[in-house]
Amino acid sequence: MSRSHRIAVIPGDGIGTEVVPEGVRALRAAADAFGIGLDMVEYDFASAAYWQRHGTMLPEGWFDELKDYDALFLGAVGWPDVVPDHVSLWGSLLQFRRRFDQYANVRPVRLMPGVTSPLAGRGPGDIDFYVVRENTEGEYSSIGGRIFEGTERETVVQETVMTRTGVDRILRYAFELARGRERRKLTSATKSNGISQTMPYWDERVAAMAADHPDVAVDQYHIDILTAHFVLHPERFDVVVASNLFGDILSDLGPACAGTIGIAPSANINPERRYPSLFEPVHGSAPDIAGKGIANPVGQIWSASMMLDHLGEPEAAAAVLRAVEEVLAGDRAALTPDLGGSGTTASLGAAVAAAVKGAA
Ligand code: NAI
Ligand code: MG
Numbered sequence: 001m002s003r004s005h006r007i008a009v010i011p012g013d014g015i016g017t018e019v020v021p022e023g024v025r026a027l028r029a030a031a032d033a034f035g036i037g038l039d040m041v042e043y044d045f046a047s048a049a050y051w052q053r054h055g056t057m058l059p060e061g062w063f064d065e066l067k068d069y070d071a072l073f074l075g076a077v078g079w080p081d082v083v084p085d086h087v088s089l090w091g092s093l094l095q096f097r098r099r100f101d102q103y104a105n106v107r108p109v110r111l112m113p114g115v116t117s118p119l120a121g122r123g124p125g126d127i128d129f130y131v132v133r134e135n136t137e138g139e140y141s142s143i144g145g146r147i148f149e150g151t152e153r154e155t156v157v158q159e160t161v162m163t164r165t166g167v168d169r170i171l172r173y174a175f176e177l178a179r180g181r182e183r184r185k186l187t188s189a190t191k192s193n194g195i196s197q198t199m200p201y202w203d204e205r206v207a208a209m210a211a212d213h214p215d216v217a218v219d220q221y222h223i224d225i226l227t228a229h230f231v232l233h234p235e236r237f238d239v240v241v242a243s244n245l246f247g248d249i250l251s252d253l254g255p256a257c258a259g260t261i262g263i264a265p266s267a268n269i270n271p272e273r274r275y276p277s278l279f280e281p282v283h284g285s286a287p288d289i290a291g292k293g294i295a296n297p298v299g300q301i302w303s304a305s306m307m308l309d310h311l312g313e314p315e316a317a318a319a320v321l322r323a324v325e326e327v328l329a330g331d332r333a334a335l336t337p338d339l340g341g342s343g344t345t346a347s348l349g350a351a352v353a354a355a356v357k358g359a360a
Contacts, residue, residue: 003035003036003313004037004038004039005070005071005313006040006041007027007038007070007071007072007073007307008040008041008043008276009040009042009043010042010045010046010075011044011074012047012074012076013076013077013285013290014285014286015289015345016047018291018293019075019300019345019349020075022345022348023073023300025350026304026320026353026356027307027320028353029353030316030356033359034315034316036313041069045058045059045062045092046058046077047077048082048088051088051091056091057083057088062095063099066276069276070276071278071310072276073279073280073303074278074280075280075281075285075300076283076285077092077093077284077285078285079285080287097268101270101275102269102278103169103173103269104132104133104134104268104269105132105247105266105268105269106130106133106268106306107131107265107267107282108129109128109130109131109258111123111128112263112328114339115258116259118257118259119257122234124329126234129238129240129254130177130238130239131242131251131254132242132247133243133251134166134167134242134247135247136166136244137161137166138162138244138245139160141159141160143159144156145157162198164205167202167205168205168208170241171205172209173269173271174186175209175212175216178213178216179213181238181239183217184217185216185217185219186239186241187218187226187237187239188206188219188241189220189221189223189240189242189243189250190202190203190221191223191224191246192222193222202243206218206220223246223249226250227250227253230257234257240254251266251282260338262281262296262338262339263296263298263328264282264299264302265280265281265300265302265303265306266282266306267279267303267307268280269310277307277310279303279304279307280300281300281303282299293344293346294337295336295345296335296338296339296345297349301320301349301352302320302324304320308320319356320356322355323352323359324352324355326355327348327351334347334348
């Protein structure tokens with residue numbers, strides 16, 4: 001084996017435990033086909049079952065245990081009947097994102113063959129862009145407080161934090177991503193007409209970064225009209241960069257415009273590679289369908305493709321994505337029920353893995 005990567009596999013809860021094996025199956029198929037060594041180690045923490053046994057979501061030494069992996073491959077965390085969602089989320093996934101400084105949250109928005117967009121008259125190829133969300137600061141700070149509680153003067157304040165380091169690094173990531181794409185276009189989400197300190201600063205840094213990237217075409221929209229354009233003119237976008245709050249909203253809206261939540265992937269990236277990056281589907285543990293073997297594994301498998309790309313395996317990554325497209329465009333009956341088929345998680349996963357072998 002010429003190249004080898006170490007990956008921590010964390011299935012988590014609910015359908016996470018059903019779709020992760022299909023992601024692993026696609027990874028193994030790609031590794032075989034392209035002569036890549038993959039050392040995958042599975043962990044049972046970051047799950048409700050672990051919490052029931054230990055009273056915590058993660059073992060005490062989790063940081064040292066995970067920090068030297070090349071990537072983390074996660075299913076979904078959350079089982080509200082057993083652990084409140086804020087406990088499971090803050091006790092695991094948000095720890096990973098923060099401690100491993102995964103400041104770029106990246107979600108592709110692409111309308112795939114075989115998938116019907118909720119937007120009328122759109123077909124494959126019409127929607128193909130990325131949302132890049134700042135993942136560590138911005139509106140989601142815990143700076144603030146309450147005074148005069150319970151009185152007429154009750155006062156609540158929460159501060160938005162934008163640092164030059166934090167803003168510049170997410171913008172640089174997005175500009176570089178745009179630079180590597182055919183259209184080389186970047187859209188900035190702002191609200192500098194209403195939010196009069198932080199958002200004009202964001203715009204200023206976008207302008208400075210644009211001057212360093214003359215080969216990238218830049219535009220910006222206020223977040224309110226930008227959400228309308230996502231629905232009315234999704235073909236306009238190539239790379240969309242946004243602060244934590246705006247990016248949170250856009251990164252759900254975008255994938256929704258491109259069809260079922262079951263196929264949407266995401267990456268939480270530490271671009272400097274000082275720590276492992278984390279790859280996971282957008283969806284959660286889906287308690288309503290868990291245990292039935294009908295969850296769509298494509299979000300997990302597409303996340304595997306993003307992970308291969310990050311690991312410096314672009315050919316294997318492209319082969320996995322092509323396999324997904326081929327299977328989605330093929331026999332409808334083989335797809336899972338959310339896509340109108342009668343297939344299972346395992347049968348769809350097996351079909352993609354077979355197509356990966358064929359694509360090599
Ligand atoms: P969810 O994404 O788990 O489910 C929403 C709806 O989409 C459900 O009807 C579900 O059946 C359907 N769905 C989701 N993934 C699917 C798939 N692969 N194939 C077919 N249908 C699919 O969101 P929900 O119900 O709000 O949250 C359930 C749990 O998951 C909660 O504990 C929540 O905190 C957690 N969660 C975790 C996330 C993560 O680990 N990153 C992200 C979102 C939610
Ligand atoms: Mg969200």
